[in-house]
Amino acid sequence: MRILITGANGQLGKAFEFYLEQLSDAMPYEVSLATSKDLDITESAKLSEYFAKQSPDVVVNCAAYTKVDQAETEIDKAHLVNEKGVENLAEQCVKHNALLVHISTDYVFNGEAEEAYPENWATDPIGVYGKSKLAGEEKIRSILTKSVIIRTSWLYGRFGHNFLKTMMRLGQERDSLNVVNDQIGCPTFTEDLVKAIFKIIEQKDKIQENVLVHFSNSGICSWYDFARLIMQESASNCAVHPIPSSAYPTPAKRPSFSLLSNQKIQKLFGVECPQWETSAKKCITYLKQNNRSKKNTNMLNQINTEKIVDIAKKAGAAILEIYERDFEVDMKEDKSPLTEADKKSNEVIVQHLQEQYPDIPILSEETKQEEYEVRKDWEYFWLVDPLDGTKEFIKRNGEFTVNIALIHQGKPVMGVIYVPVQDKVFYAKKGEGSFRIQGDETSKLEKAPLGKKIAIAASRSHLNEDTQAFVDEKRKDYEVEYISAGSSLKFCLVAEGKAHFYPRFAPTMEWDTGAGQIIAEEAGASVTIPESGEPLSYNKENLLNPYFLVQ
Numbered sequence: 001m002r003i004l005i006t007g008a009n010g011q012l013g014k015a016f017e018f019y020l021e022q023l024s025d026a027m028p029y030e031v032s033l034a035t036s037k038d039l040d041i042t043e044s045a046k047l048s049e050y051f052a053k054q055s056p057d058v059v060v061n062c063a064a065y066t067k068v069d070q071a072e073t074e075i076d077k078a079h080l081v082n083e084k085g086v087e088n089l090a091e092q093c094v095k096h097n098a099l100l101v102h103i104s105t106d107y108v109f110n111g112e113a114e115e116a117y118p119e120n121w122a123t124d125p126i127g128v129y130g131k132s133k134l135a136g137e138e139k140i141r142s143i144l145t146k147s148v149i150i151r152t153s154w155l156y157g158r159f160g161h162n163f164l165k166t167m168m169r170l171g172q173e174r175d176s177l178n179v180v181n182d183q184i185g186c187p188t189f190t191e192d193l194v195k196a197i198f199k200i201i202e203q204k205d206k207i208q209e210n211v212l213v214h215f216s217n218s219g220i221c222s223w224y225d226f227a228r229l230i231m232q233e234s235a236s237n238c239a240v241h242p243i244p245s246s247a248y249p250t251p252a253k254r255p256s257f258s259l260l261s262n263q264k265i266q267k268l269f270g271v272e273c274p275q276w277e278t279s280a281k282k283c284i285t286y287l288k289q290n291n292r293s294k295k296n297t298n299m300l301n302q303i304n305t306e307k308i309v310d311i312a313k314k315a316g317a318a319i320l321e322i323y324e325r326d327f328e329v330d331m332k333e334d335k336s337p338l339t340e341a342d343k344k345s346n347e348v349i350v351q352h353l354q355e356q357y358p359d360i361p362i363l364s365e366e367t368k369q370e371e372y373e374v375r376k377d378w379e380y381f382w383l384v385d386p387l388d389g390t391k392e393f394i395k396r397n398g399e400f401t402v403n404i405a406l407i408h409q410g411k412p413v414m415g416v417i418y419v420p421v422q423d424k425v426f427y428a429k430k431g432e433g434s435f436r437i438q439g440d441e442t443s444k445l446e447k448a449p450l451g452k453k454i455a456i457a458a459s460r461s462h463l464n465e466d467t468q469a470f471v472d473e474k475r476k477d478y479e480v481e482y483i484s485a486g487s488s489l490k491f492c493l494v495a496e497g498k499a500h501f502y503p504r505f506a507p508t509m510e511w512d513t514g515a516g517q518i519i520a521e522e523a524g525a526s527v528t529i530p531e532s533g534e535p536l537s538y539n540k541e542n543l544l545n546p547y548f549l550v551q
């Protein structure tokens with residue numbers, strides 16, 4: 001199937017281009033992207049020539065005149081593209097039996113409804129742009145018998161000019177901003193719309209008439225709500241103040257309510273409409289990462305290990321303050337204990353990491369974790385266990401630790417483990433080795449070679465069946481002794497050369513192992529899943545680790 005995308009230089013067109021690049025060989029269709037220079041939809045002779053040569057089966061029309069305010073004075077221009085251009089395309093589609101998928105807008109409505117607009121609600125545009133887009137829709141219905149018109153709202157994405165990108169920029173430049181809070185609707189991420197369009201194209205044979213559907217992200221908000229989320233997610237300190245539209249006059253009046261109902265598109269084509277906050281967070285993450293790579297920086301080089309050690313020590317001091325007095329113990333849903341110390345340590349770490357590295361998101365045991373849909377696109381993130389070994393803390397045996405790791409593309413690249421009671425630090429950075437600081441002394445760590453005698457980091461009294469089998473196996477070749485320590489400290493035992501193996505054939509979570517893994521790896525050890533031989537990986541949908549072996 002051949003698909004033509006018009007208006008390929010616009011924000012939606014660019015989102016198509018990006019999507020195709022991501023899919024590369026997995027795209028089952030032959031897709032051509034045509035910019036306004038390649039194919040001007042107002043030039044009917046050139047369009048005719050193009051169709052005769054290329055004969056597309058589907059045309060997705062992203063070309064449009066979209067300057068809402070300027071349209072009030074450039075009425076002819078708006079109608080030339082949005083009405084006449086669309087008419088030209090529809091005529092070529094009839095002639096070549098191609099399916100036209102056309103993008104229209106929420107601005108065809110007057111904004112006076114009180115519930116999400118269904119497709120059959122009476123149109124009544126209040127500005128020239130909306131009128132020209134409606135005229136385009138009408139041309140399609142009068143010329144074609146099979147087509148899909150998709151009305152969408154408040155488009156934004158990583159390309160072109162849009163509200164989200166403007167707010168992110170202003171958030172870095174200004175201390176405060178006024179944003180209207182009496183225009184209600186729903187933002188739509190261009191990449192979600194692209195996916196929706198392909199989902200419809202997949203079902204092309206089902207389309208036997210002119211179909212009109214609405215598509216936006218799910219949920220409802222004002223521009224003010226949207227701006228607040230953008231500032232929050234882009235770690236901007238810019239204050240956002242709500243103002244009425246009357247305080248921000250524009251040449252074109254905007255509909256005050258333009259929420260679109262997604263029910264029909266979901267029912268008819270099974271299209272997904274992700275929640276607006278989830279998609280906006282995704283887009284912000286992409287943009288933040290892109291800004292970083294534009295500056296051609298390597299995040300790891302910017303991380304000062306001393307600062308992270310310092311943060312871990314501050315958290316440790318907060319824990320010790322509580323350790324030395326009475327404290328309460330709560331039970332979490334998973335029946336593991338939680339103390340004031342876990343919460344306090346988490347607060348200290350999160351506050352300092354956010355202050356020093358506002359661009360790097362945090363995944364912590366004690367903070368509500370970001371949805372997988374959002375975090376799966378994190379290139380870098382901090383993985384934090386503010387108090388590993390809460391049970392040891394409660395028993396007051398001193399073997400609890402503070403763990404902070406930096407994860408890059410699913411692998412730990414920096415880690416700090418701090419033992420508050422002993423004021424001992426273990427740290428490692430990828431490519432730089434593993435170290436222990438005790439008092440004034442810093443020592444480089446190296447795993448120990450195997451000799452006749454080996455030490456296994458495990459508690460003799462708590463061996464489960466799998467671990468016992470592992471030990472029995474080793475006993476065939478070596479004289480085995482046990483060495484025990486609190487959870488993440490077992491990685492350090494291997495890194496220090498005090499233990500040769502740490503078999504962990506029981507459940508752990510990602511935050512229990514991130515820092516320990518890089519400390520062991522940089523000391524020359526491996527942390528792998530026995531069945532596959534692959535190292536442990538991070539930011540999985542399920543944060544539970546598989547069983548692993550450190551050696």
Ligand SMILES: NC(=O)c1ccc[n+]([C@@H]2O[C@H](COP(=O)([O-])OP(=O)(O)OC[C@H]3O[C@@H](n4cnc5c(N)ncnc54)[C@H](OP(=O)(O)O)[C@@H]3O)[C@@H](O)[C@H]2O)c1
Pocket residue numbers: 006007008009010011012013035036037039040041042061062063064065066081085103104105106133152153154155156160161
């Ligand atoms: N943006 C929104 O918030 C929003 C909301 C609801 C609906 N929509 C609709 O969604 C669609 C995509 O919007 P968008 O935000 O991607 O718009 P956009 O960024 O303004 O892109 C429109 C593209 O159309 C091209 N174009 C203009 N006149 C043309 C012509 N005569 N022939 C061929 N191409 C032409 C432009 O070319 P140049 O690059 O040369 O300028 C531009 O690349 C439009 O139909 C729009 O009405 C947008």
